Amino acid sequence: MQVKGPDPEFIQNTFSSIASNYDQANEAITMGMVGSWRKALIESANAKPGMSVLDCATGTGDLAIEFAKVVGPNGKVIGSDFCKEMLACAPEKAKKLNLEIQFEWADATDLPYEDNTFDIVSIGYGIRNVSDPVKALSEMARALKPGGKLVVLETGDTRNPVLQPMINLYFKWIVPRIGGWIGGNRKAYEYLNQSSGKFPSRKDFLKLMEATALLEDLSYKSLMGGASFIYSAKKPLQA
Numbered sequence: 099m100q101v102k103g104p105d106p107e108f109i110q111n112t113f114s115s116i117a118s119n120y121d122q123a124n125e126a127i128t129m130g131m132v133g134s135w136r137k138a139l140i141e142s143a144n145a146k147p148g149m150s151v152l153d154c155a156t157g158t159g160d161l162a163i164e165f166a167k168v169v170g171p172n173g174k175v176i177g178s179d180f181c182k183e184m185l186a187c188a189p190e191k192a193k194k195l196n197l198e199i200q201f202e203w204a205d206a207t208d209l210p211y212e213d214n215t216f217d218i219v220s221i222g223y224g225i226r227n228v229s230d231p232v233k234a235l236s237e238m239a240r241a242l243k244p245g246g247k248l249v250v251l252e253t254g255d256t257r258n259p260v261l262q263p264m265i266n267l268y269f270k271w272i273v274p275r276i277g278g279w280i281g282g283n284r285k286a287y288e289y290l291n292q293s294s295g296k297f298p299s300r301k302d303f304l305k306l307m308e309a310t311a312l313l314e315d316l317s318y319k320s321l322m323g324g325a326s327f328i329y330s331a332k333k334p335l336q337a
């Protein structure tokens with residue numbers, strides 16, 4: 099199964115242009131809710147002290163930071179991304195919180211990690227920006243230990259008849275303006291809104307996970323009526 103995502107060079111340039119104000123714009127756009135959605139993802143991952151976690155497309159590192167708080171000093175967290183300007187914002191934030199996290203450059207479609215390495219592999223608001231989402235999901239599944247969990251946080255489509263028109267208007271008209279004022283690049287936020295509308299969600303996204311042929315127990319749940327989704331799957335104990 100092939101789903102064609104955006105051109106990787108366009109994505110690197112887009113995120114490098116908004117990296118320095120990404121966190122503030124993200125907080126404003128989600129009205130502060132993004133933190134609780136990340137925590138919900140960590141709960142779905144069933145993260146525990148001592149576990150090893152790989153957070154792909156970690157950007158400025160917030161999801162990796164939340165995992166590091168849970169897995170603690172006996173655990174291990176790697177946050178990787180292919181946009182060095184986004185990644186450059188992350189280590190200082192972890193250091194301020196006294197958290198040991200390994201931040202490093204990696205392309206999610208060609209991960210430099212051994213097979214069967216991590217208890218949890220995650221990606222937050224990253225998969226729809228990847229040029230080949232099925233390849234990235236396959237790489238993430240490959241790096242998981244047997245029995246390990248893959249968790250994905252992504253935007254989606256709201257089907258609630260009351261919420262839908264309001265959310266559509268908000269994303270079409272307000273988000274690019276907030277992105278322009280705070281993020282400094284309105285066009286980048288127009289792209290993020292358009293990509294969100296086009297990307298498969300709900301059962302259609304599960305089909306992408308299924309296409310890896312490396313995962314089982316696929317499920318999803320919606321957050322705030324479909325403003326975001328958590329997808330999870332397990333790597334079978336026996337191949």
Ligand SMILES: C[S@@+](CC[C@H](N)C(=O)[O-])C[C@H]1O[C@@H](n2cnc3c(N)ncnc32)[C@H](O)[C@@H]1O
Pocket residue numbers: 106109110113124154155156157158159160161178179180181184204205206207221222223224227228229
């Ligand atoms: C919307 S940001 C999400 C950042 C962070 N995970 C969060 O929750 O705020 C999307 C990130 O995906 C990264 N990305 C897109 N394609 C990638 C790829 N093939 N490999 C690694 N990172 C990628 C971008 O560089 C960017 O930092």
